[in-house]
């Protein structure tokens with residue numbers, strides 16, 4: 001592999017054990033290996049408790065693996081990095097700041113101030129996520145979907161190469177969730193990023209991703225890595241593509257360990 005196409009993210013034989021409350025260790029991840037290419041969109045699907053969030057925290061440098069290696073551009077992850085943006089399930093906006101100040105918050109937090117150039121950049125990002133007219137509003141004046149858009153703009157502020165998304169749309173109603181998926185695809189086409197997207201939803205994973213990593217139950221291991229050969233740009237028509245349904249059924253079969261009555 002040449003330098004240009006070396007993976008952006010590399011998990012090699014990663015294991016993660018946590019001390020349990022009763023003194024017995026919990027193995028969250030075991031022998032997990034896969035790579036993510038630069039500007040690739042990878043979704044991770046798996047049953048509850050299989051270690052998806054742990055995977056994301058390892059990449060974010062919030063914890064260190066107890067076995068194996070986690071690397072970004074060939075460098076082991078040892079601490080949080082500026083070239084990673086994170087979007088969580090809840091947007092965690094600061095209620096006393098307006099929308100613009102929430103987007104610039106990473107700068108204020110890191111450097112203690114926000115320059116006019118950065119403020120302008122935040123305005124551009126608000127425009128990108130469709131909130132140009134809401135810069136002066138408080139978070140509680142926004143719908144859930146709008147708040148999550150603010151979270152996405154904030155994650156993009158430092159122009160990270162890598163975007164980590166931990167079930168970012170799961171708290172939204174079904175319609176808003178679909179709308180946000182298409183929004184994310186539009187933003188990703190405009191600002192290509194390497195994306196690791198954690199979800200419980202098979203259709204969401206297939207609509208968004210280049211590849212889907214299907215995990216086993218705890219301890220989390222890679223059950224299968226499935227390429228998603230559906231053409232881009234993905235549209236509403238993608239959802240009714242027979243190939244989309246075949247892929248969804250295939251993943252369902254992988255996730256359900258016991259047969260389900262037809």
Ligand SMILES: Nc1ncnc2c1ncn2[C@@H]1O[C@H](COP(=O)(O)OP(=O)(O)OP(=O)(O)O)[C@@H](O)[C@H]1O
Nearest residue numbers: 018019026028047048049050051052053054055218
């Ligand atoms: N800091 C911790 N200390 C102890 N155990 C932990 C810790 N963090 C995670 N775990 C355990 O590791 C396992 C994996 O947790 P994790 O949150 O990564 O799973 P998940 O796949 O994201 O779950 P969900 O889909 O329900 O959000 C769980 O059994 C969890 O209880």
